[in-house]
Amino acid sequence: MTRQDIQELARRIVGEVADRHAVPPVEGAHAPVSAGDPYPEWVPPAEGVAAYIDHTLLRPDASEDDVIRICAEAREYGFYSACIHPDKVALAAHELHGSGVKVCTVIGFPHGANITPVKRAEAEQSLKAGAHELDMVVNIGALKAGRLDVVHSEIRSIVEIAHSAGATLKVILEMGFLDHDTKLKGCALALLAGADFVKTSTGFGPAGADPRDVALMHQVVGGEIGIKAAGGIRTYARFRDMMRAGATRIGASSGAAILEEFQAARNATR
Numbered sequence: 001m002t003r004q005d006i007q008e009l010a011r012r013i014v015g016e017v018a019d020r021h022a023v024p025p026v027e028g029a030h031a032p033v034s035a036g037d038p039y040p041e042w043v044p045p046a047e048g049v050a051a052y053i054d055h056t057l058l059r060p061d062a063s064e065d066d067v068i069r070i071c072a073e074a075r076e077y078g079f080y081s082a083c084i085h086p087d088k089v090a091l092a093a094h095e096l097h098g099s100g101v102k103v104c105t106v107i108g109f110p111h112g113a114n115i116t117p118v119k120r121a122e123a124e125q126s127l128k129a130g131a132h133e134l135d136m137v138v139n140i141g142a143l144k145a146g147r148l149d150v151v152h153s154e155i156r157s158i159v160e161i162a163h164s165a166g167a168t169l170k171v172i173l174e175m176g177f178l179d180h181d182t183k184l185k186g187c188a189l190a191l192l193a194g195a196d197f198v199k200t201s202t203g204f205g206p207a208g209a210d211p212r213d214v215a216l217m218h219q220v221v222g223g224e225i226g227i228k229a230a231g232g233i234r235t236y237a238r239f240r241d242m243m244r245a246g247a248t249r250i251g252a253s254s255g256a257a258i259l260e261e262f263q264a265a266r267n268a269t270r
Contacts, residue, residue, distance in 0.1 A: 010148050010188045042244045048078075049239065049262050052248070054104050054133075055079040055255045056230070058203065064091055071095035079255055081133055085109075086126045093130025104133040107158065110204040112137030112174065116154045123161045133168040134158065135199060135228075135251075140177050143186050151186070155193035163194070170197035170228055170249075176207030183213065187220035197226035197249065208232030211245035218246030236261035 055077070057070045067088045074082040074096065081102035084092050092103045105126045108114045114122075123134055136158050142150040155171055162169040171190040175183055190198045198217050200209040208231025217227050229242035230251030236258050239250055252258060 009192055010185050042240065044262065044266075048259070050078040050255070050259055051080050052243070052250050053079045053255045053258065054081045054083045054228070054230075054249060054251045056083040056203075056251050056253045058083065058085060058106065058109070058253075062088070064088070067091050068095055071101075073256060074101045075099045077256060077259055080249065083135065083251060086122055086129075086131075089126050089129040089131050102132040103130050104135060105131045106202075107134050107136040109135075109137055110202040112140045112172070116157055119154065119158060120161060123158050127161070127165040127167055131167065133170065134162050135170045135172055137172045137174065137202060138186060138190075140174050143173075143189075144178065144182060148185060148189060152189045152193050155190055155195055159194045168196045170199045170226070171195045172199040172202055174202060174205045175200050175210070175213045176205045180216070183216055184220055187217050191221050191224055195225060197228050199228040199230055199251070201231035203231040203251070205231070209242060211241045214242055214245035214247050222246050234258070236265060
């Protein structure tokens with residue numbers, strides 16, 4: 001597609017979303033979405049919520065012992081994946097072998113400003129080391145500048161690498177840097193480029209996950225691709241807010257605490 005084609009498609013998707021839906025404003029920076037909820041009565045499945053969680057360790061000072069601990073927890077609790085830095089992928093793949101828990105890593109993390117060949121190389125090497133899922137930070141500056149062709153081309157390039165290896169690509173939009181219109185365009189571009197998920201944030205940007213952003217993402221891509229909420233999700237109540245707004249996966253470093261609170265809530269209703 002030409003640059004003009006991409007610009008027009010993104011504008012068309014954004015326009016259709018704006019015509020069909022409107023997310024009413026919600027008071028409070030961390031208030032759950034109370035109007036227009038995609039899943040206002042979301043109920044966790046009988047088997048629990050562990051399989052919705054990417055158990056995450058992305059601190060810059062994370063050691064190999066920390067990764068081994070995270071992987072042990074992921075195996076014990078049955079999290080969907082363990083999400084770690086690219087240099088720890090081979091270790092995580094070894095620790096999780098045969099467990100059914102996926103290995104997830106990050107590309108262009110946390111700022112997204114790497115040039116595309118560097119992101120491609122990082123993706124390729126991570127997949128060779130054993131990663132099953134890649135969470136790539138979008139080129140935030142290009143997205144904010146309206147260079148939609150650049151953003152689309154880069155996402156599509158990494159999608160092709162991931163899918164050729166049978167892996168999943170999530171596109172981190174870092175919503176805290178974006179205005180409403182740019183958030184919609186970012187979601188539209190990820191969808192057009194063939195990504196498997198859009199993701200709210202790195203956890204290292206100006207804001208973490210907000211259920212209002214998740215609801216906005218759901219308006220554009222809900223039912224088409226997944227939605228991952230990440231950044232500041234430390235309690236089961238917060239986890240549930242994200243699921244109610246339309247998330248299909250959660251990234252959290254507090255997965256064990258979330259599961260404990262979930263089980264306590266379930267026991268209280270019996």
